[in-house]
Amino acid sequence: MWKHWHIVPMACGALLTLSGPAQAANPVTEWNQLAVTLTLSAVPAQAPVQQCRTMAIVQVSVHDAVNAITGEYDTYRSYPPVIAGASPEAAAISAAHEALLALFPAQSAVLDTAYQNSLAANSVSQADPGLEFGRSVAQSILQLRANDHAAEAQFDYTVPNAGAPGVWERLNGAPALLPGWGRVTPWVMRSADQFLPGAPPALTSDRYAQDLNEVQEIGAKISALRSTEQTDIAMFWRASPTAIWNEALKQALAARSLDLSQTARVFALMYLAAADVSTACWEAKYVYNAWRPQRAIANADLDGNDATVSDPSWAPLLPTPPHPEYPSGHGCNSGSMAAVLQTAFGDSPGVTLSMTFSGVTRQWQTFSQAVDEVVDARVYSGIHFRNSDDVGVRLGRQVAQFVMTHALRRPAGTWKQ
Numbered sequence: 001m002w003k004h005w006h007i008v009p010m011a012c013g014a015l016l017t018l019s020g021p022a023q024a025a026n027p028v029t030e031w032n033q034l035a036v037t038l039t040l041s042a043v044p045a046q047a048p049v050q051q052c053r054t055m056a057i058v059q060v061s062v063h064d065a066v067n068a069i070t071g072e073y074d075t076y077r078s079y080p081p082v083i084a085g086a087s088p089e090a091a092a093i094s095a096a097h098e099a100l101l102a103l104f105p106a107q108s109a110v111l112d113t114a115y116q117n118s119l120a121a122n123s124v125s126q127a128d129p130g131l132e133f134g135r136s137v138a139q140s141i142l143q144l145r146a147n148d149h150a151a152e153a154q155f156d157y158t159v160p161n162a163g164a165p166g167v168w169e170r171l172n173g174a175p176a177l178l179p180g181w182g183r184v185t186p187w188v189m190r191s192a193d194q195f196l197p198g199a200p201p202a203l204t205s206d207r208y209a210q211d212l213n214e215v216q217e218i219g220a221k222i223s224a225l226r227s228t229e230q231t232d233i234a235m236f237w238r239a240s241p242t243a244i245w246n247e248a249l250k251q252a253l254a255a256r257s258l259d260l261s262q263t264a265r266v267f268a269l270m271y272l273a274a275a276d277v278s279t280a281c282w283e284a285k286y287v288y289n290a291w292r293p294q295r296a297i298a299n300a301d302l303d304g305n306d307a308t309v310s311d312p313s314w315a316p317l318l319p320t321p322p323h324p325e326y327p328s329g330h331g332c333n334s335g336s337m338a339a340v341l342q343t344a345f346g347d348s349p350g351v352t353l354s355m356t357f358s359g360v361t362r363q364w365q366t367f368s369q370a371v372d373e374v375v376d377a378r379v380y381s382g383i384h385f386r387n388s389d390d391v392g393v394r395l396g397r398q399v400a401q402f403v404m405t406h407a408l409r410r411p412a413g414t415w416k417q
Contacts, residue, residue, distance in 0.1 A: 026260065026263055027089050027092045027093050027096075027118055027122050027260075028062055028066070028092050028260060028263045028264045028267065029250065029253065029263060030118060030121075031058070031062065031092065031093065031096035031097070031100075031114075031118070032058075032059065032062075032096075032246070032250075032267055033250075034096075034100070034111075034114055035054075035055060035058045035059075035096065035099075035100060036055070036242065036243070036246050038100060038103075038104050038107060039051050039054045039055060039242060040240070040242065040243055042054075042104070047177060047178060048240040048241055048242065048278075048329060048330070048333060049178065049181050049275075049278035049279075049281075049282060049329065049333075050150070050178075051240055051241075051242040052241070052242060052271060052274040052275045052278050052333065053145075053148075053150055053184070053275050053278070054103055055242055055246075055271045055274075055275075056187060056268075056271040056272055056274070056275040057099055057103065057141055057142065057145055058096055058099045058100060058103070058271075059264070059267040059268040059270075059271045059272075060076050060141055060187075060268045060271070060272065061095040061096065061098070061099040061134075061137055061138040061141045061142075062092050062095050062096050062099075062264050062267070062268070063075070063076065063264040063265055063267070063268035063408060064076050064077060064079070064095070064137045064140075064141065065088070065091035065092055065094070065095035065130075065133065065134040065137040065138070066088040066091055066092050066095075066260055066261055066264040067088075067261050067264065067265065067408075068082055068091070068133070068137065069082050069086055069087070069088045069091055069130065069133070070088050070260070070261045071411075072259075072261035072262070072265075072410070073261060073265050073408050073409065073410055073411075074407075074408055074409050074410070074411065075408075076141070076187075076268070076272075076407060076408065077137075077140055077141070077144070079133075079136070079137060079140070082129075082130075082133055083129040083133065084129075085128070085129055086128065086129040086130035086133050087124065087128050087130045088130065088260050088261070089122045089124055089130070089260065090119075090122075090124045090125075090128035090129075090130030090131045090133075090134060091130040091131070091133050091134035091137070092134065092260065092264065093115065093118045093119060093122065093124060093131070093134065094115075094130070094131040094132070094133075094134030094135045094138070095134035095135065095137050095138040096134075096138075097111055097112075097114070097115045097118075097134075097135075097138075098134065098135045098138035098139060098142075099138040099141065099142060102138075102142050145185075148184055148185040149180065149183045149184050149185060150181075150184050152180055152183075153178045153179070153180035153181045153183065153184060154175075154177075154178055154179075154180070155179065155180060156175065157175070157176040157179035157286075159176070159289055160289065161289075165203060165291075165299060165302040165303050165304070166203050166290065166291055166296075166303065167289055167290075167291055168289045168290055168291045168292065168295075168323075168324040168325065169291065169295055170322065171292075171294065171295070171320055171322070174322040175322065176286075176322060176323060177321065177322045177323040178282060178323070179282075179286050179323075181278065181279065181282035182279060182280075182282040182283030182284075182285070182286055182287075183283075184278075184279045184282075185279075186276045186279050186280075187272050187275055187276050187403075187407075188272055188276055188402065188403045188406055188407045189276045189279070189280065189399065189402060189403075192279050192280055192282075192283040193280075193283055193284075193287075194280070194402075195280055195395055195398045195399055195402075196280070196283065196284055196287065197284055197327060197391050197394070197395055199288055200288060200290050200325075200326040200385075200387065200388065200391075201387055203303040203304055203305055204303070204304045204305050205305075206307070207387060208303075208305060208308075208385075209305050209307035209308050211385035211386050211387050212293065212296055212297065212300065212305075212308050212385065213307070213308065214379060214385075214386060215293045215297075215316075215379050215382055215384070215385060215386075216293070216297050216309075216311065216314060218230070218379060218380060219293060219316055219317055219379055219380055219381060219382030219383070220314060220315065220316065220317065220382060221315040221316060221317050221382070223317070226317070226380055230376070230380045231317065231380065232360045232362075233360075233362070233373055233376060233377045233380055234317055234318060234377050234378075234380040234381040235318075235358040235359075235360050236357050236358055236360040236362050236377070237330065237373070237374050237377035237378070237381070238318065238357070238358055238381075239357035239358065241274060241330060241333035241334055241337060242274075243357065244334075244355065244357065244370075245270065245274075245333075245334065245337035245338070245341070247355045248337075248341065248349075248353050248355070248367070248370065249266065249267065249270060249337075249341060251349070251351055251353050251354070251355075252341060252344075252345045252349035252350075252351065252353075253266075254351065255349060255350045255351040256345065256349075256350070265408050266340065266341075266344045268408055269340045269344075269403060269404060269407070269408055270336075270337050270340040270341065272403050272407055272408075273336040273337065273339065273340050273396070273399055273400040273403045273404070274333050274336050274337050276336075276399050276402075276403060277332045277333060277335070277336040277395060277396045277399040277400070278329075278332070278333065280332070280395060280399055281327060281329050281332035281333075281392065281395065282323075282329075284326065284327055284395070285323055285324040285325075285326065285327070285329075286324060288324065288326050289324045290324050290325045290326035290388070291324075291325060292320050292321075292324075292325045292383065292384075293316060293320075293325070293382055293383065293384070293385065294314065294315065294316055294320045294382070294383075297310065297311050297314045298310060298311065298312045298314060315382075316381060316382025316383055317380065317381050317382045318381040318382060318383055319383075320382075320383055321383060325383075325384060325385065325388055326385075326388045326391070327388045327389075327391040327392035327395055328375075328378050328384045328388045328389045328391075328392035328393075329392065330374055330377075330378060330389075330392070331374060331375060331378065331384075331388070331389040331390070331391070331392025331393045331395075331396065332392040332393070332395050332396045332399075333396060334370070334371055334374045334392075334393065334396065335371060335392060335393035335394065335395065335396020335397050335400070336396035336397065336399050336400040336403075337396070337400075338367045338368070338370065338371045338396075339396060339397045339400035339401065339404075340400050340403075340404065341367050342367050342368070343400075343404055345367075347366045347367055347368050348365060348366045349366075349367070352364070352365060353365070353367075353370065371393055374389070374393075375389040375390060375393060
């Protein structure tokens with residue numbers, strides 16, 4: 001595994017250089033790290049839902065390349081018989097390399113260097129038939145997703161009933177983020193609205209007032225109630241789901257002895273769930289077009305609820321994202337990714353999960369502690385109502401359960417720890 005990555009800004013994007021290969025531990029985890037690095041540093045930047053799609057393409061390619069050879073788990077797609085002598089290590093390396101070349105063509109020099117280093121570190125011969133097989137698997141997955149409507153998801157969007165109480169409205173003229181992402185073809189779900197949650201609480205309800213008053217007090221840019229730790233939690237969870245949960249998975253893997261097939265599978269399942277819930281979440285967001293706390297608080301005198309008070313000068317701790325409020329995107333993604341990890345490792349992975357983002361270090365003993373924290377974080381940030389976070393997490397779990405039930409199963413149909 002490579003010890004050091006250096007990100008150098010370039011006109012064509014971020015260029016990654018290697019300090020040199022070290023002894024390999026597992027080509028699946030090696031290439032996952034490179035995939036995450038490229039995805040998180042992409043220019044132009046990818047939104048979190050786009051990151052999940054990118055990572056799903058890579059990890060499903062790797063999973064299928066490995067498991068078509070080992071036969072340990074069902075593959076996502078069907079493939080011709082593998083040539084005798086093909087090694088799963090070779091297939092994993094070439095599948096990841098091929099997928100990333102297509103997704104990040106400007107990084108071809110870095111990827112080619114990584115490819116040669118990985119072959120050497122894993123003692124894979126250039127003549128290994130697994131190399132050609134892995135490439136063909138990645139090409140199959142790339143072709144499958146080439147027309148999944150992700151490329152058309154960004155367009156000019158007119159909000160129905162704009163200006164009405166409860167309806168989302170763009171701030172500062174910012175365009176709506178990926179209003180068509182709900183049309184992206186699901187990987188495993190039957191349709192984008194398969195798990196469509198019910199509508200958010202009515203503006204006149206007690207729950208709505210409770211949630212608005214909470215975020216108004218603790219999510220304000222300047223809040224007398226929010227503690228320093230709560231502010232740190234809000235800042236930490238600005239990191240994308242891919243950045244946080246990929247690291248959580250890597251730390252859980254370090255405490256276990258999973259083989260190549262198992263490792264490839266858990267990465268693939270986590271990103272299949274995250275990619276599908278991204279579609280489900282964005283479908284719900286633009287079905288309901290619910291307003292964000294910033295506009296809701298400024299216009300509380302129009303919501304018909306006597307338990308809310310307007311404050312036109314109110315501002316959130318963190319900038320309001322340019323898409324509808326309900327449900328929480330981070331809640332959806334975190335809920336789905338955590339659900340996969342809880343199934344694979346149990347809620348307690350046997351190691352303290354510890355990571356640092358935005359200069360803030362957080363630690364948890366269980367995956368559920370991290371999920372609870374992201375729910376709080378979006379309220380502390382001033383960008384979500386608590387109910388929207390809870391619904392997002394629940395939606396994530398529903399999608400993850402469906403994905404794990406219907407994809408990448410063992411031939412016997414049971415999960416292998």
